[in-house]
Amino acid sequence: MSxxxxxxxxxxxxxWRQRGEPLIALAFFLxxxxxxxxxxxxxAALLQRIAPGVLWASALFAVVLSxxxxxxSDHAEGALDxxxxxxxxxxxxxxxxxxxxxxxxxxxxxxxxxLVALAYGLPWALWxxxxxxxxxxxxxxxxxxAVVAATALGARRGGVLIPLLALPLMLPVxxxxxxxxxAAAAGLADGAHLLLLGAALLFALPLxxxxxxxxxxxxxxxx
Amino acid sequence: xxxxxxRALAAERGWRLLFRDLSFELDAGGGLLLNGPNGxxxxxxxxxxAGLQPPLAGRLLxxxxxxxxxxxxxxxxxxxxxxxxxxxxxxxxxxQLAFEAGLQGVPAGRLAAAEARFHLTRFRDLPTALLSAGQxxxxxxxxxxxxxxxxxxxxxxxxSLDAEGEASLWALVEEHRAKxxxxxxxxxxxxxxxxxxxxxxxxxxxxxxPA
Numbered sequence: 001m002s003x004x005x006x007x008x009x010x011x012x013x014x015x016w017r018q019r020g021e022p023l024i025a026l027a028f029f030l031x032x033x034x035x036x037x038x039x040x041x042x043x044a045a046l047l048q049r050i051a052p053g054v055l056w057a058s059a060l061f062a063v064v065l066s067x068x069x070x071x072x073s074d075h076a077e078g079a080l081d082x083x084x085x086x087x088x089x090x091x092x093x094x095x096x097x098x099x100x101x102x103x104x105x106x107x108x109x110x111x112x113x114x115l116v117a118l119a120y121g122l123p124w125a126l127w128x129x130x131x132x133x134x135x136x137x138x139x140x141x142x143x144x145x146a147v148v149a150a151t152a153l154g155a156r157r158g159g160v161l162i163p164l165l166a167l168p169l170m171l172p173v174x175x176x177x178x179x180x181x182x183a184a185a186a187g188l189a190d191g192a193h194l195l196l197l198g199a200a201l202l203f204a205l206p207l208x209x210x211x212x213x214x215x216x217x218x219x220x221x222x223x
Numbered sequence: 224x225x226x227x228x229x230r231a232l233a234a235e236r237g238w239r240l241l242f243r244d245l246s247f248e249l250d251a252g253g254g255l256l257l258n259g260p261n262g263x264x265x266x267x268x269x270x271x272x273a274g275l276q277p278p279l280a281g282r283l284l285x286x287x288x289x290x291x292x293x294x295x296x297x298x299x300x301x302x303x304x305x306x307x308x309x310x311x312x313x314x315x316x317x318x319q320l321a322f323e324a325g326l327q328g329v330p331a332g333r334l335a336a337a338e339a340r341f342h343l344t345r346f347r348d349l350p351t352a353l354l355s356a357g358q359x360x361x362x363x364x365x366x367x368x369x370x371x372x373x374x375x376x377x378x379x380x381x382x383s384l385d386a387e388g389e390a391s392l393w394a395l396v397e398e399h400r401a402k403x404x405x406x407x408x409x410x411x412x413x414x415x416x417x418x419x420x421x422x423x424x425x426x427x428x429x430x431x432x433p434a
Contacts, residue, residue, distance in 0.1 A: 006325025010314070017313040017350075078307030081275060085298045086326045221276050223236065223267065 003088035004096055011100035021069055022104035029062035029109050033116040044121055051120035052130055052181030056174045059109045059134065063141045064163045066105045070097060070149040072158065075219060084220055090213035098146045098208065106138025129184040133177040136197040140173045143208035150215035154222050173200055226251055227374060227405055232281035234267045241267055242427035243280070247420065252400045254416050257409040259424030265409035266306065268424070269376045272407060273303045302372035304380055308363030312352035316343050316362040319351065320369065329369045337368035341391055356383035364392055375399060375406040
């Protein structure tokens, strides 16, 4: 446990020292949302209707953009070797890194989401549902992303490979998030959708903590 | 007493056989020096001894027990300093070592000893990205002072070190051996360690197929 805390603390310190990277992901998120608005045109009713989808799609792109840094530098600098030889187990390494990755991606986007919601004129009644879907859904994105980032280690074009592999795997989370917001917009109960998002998270958590360490071990064995 | 034993080890890299039929024994306090031309498999052998890579053939034994039966136990006895020593450029040497201490569960009191040993005090609070190659190497080696591992695996540990740094390194290794620790060093340069066995990897290279 103390090793987990030590690694989490190091990851947080690195996130702060290299804060340009999460800020770039954040800027990308806001810009992507803006691009969709220009693409859809000035129809206020249409903008309101597509706001949840735009938010989720932009969040997906921004998270995928931030995945390469998750393991790549640790692998290239030999820090992954040291972690593999230290008392901390690889699943715990993944857990600590995913947790801090989420703080620097999904959580950050959640904080910025109200800006986009305001710009799209999203009705106040939908805000709680939309923010809840992001809170429940974005950790799944980081967990799925960790598997993909670990798998792409050592691949010559890892940076290009990651979005290609990650986006299809993340689509179910996006669909659940957007349908929850749609249900709320139609005046229906959104509870079932939120529960499904929670279930997706509970599914992604053990899957990621088994698959990502296995992929890391592969990368270590390749040298 | 024989602690570490390699029996007929073979390894490949990228489908190319590097060495085969390599056997060795290391007693408590023993040292093994790996020589060989570039690409002969020194780094691969060291990673194999660390348990980071499985051998292609042969067995690695610790006290007559195969290492792959007890990976957890093996990684606790290994300290590895490689070409890429895993120093984060955005952290200072002080932060890096404090993290290592936390990770290994070593009391923070040992940090001062580790920093003093390799004279890190002058640059301990500078970001590693600004340090020279030798200063980074010193930071990586200072981890050995924190480590409680019995098997030290050092891949070209003296690279970029000045005379004073080298002296600190070899003195530390001899102290470790005096306490019964084991060391395996891959090096092209002179290694002033007493009573170490030598393995020339070129002797274990596969025979070139006749044309």
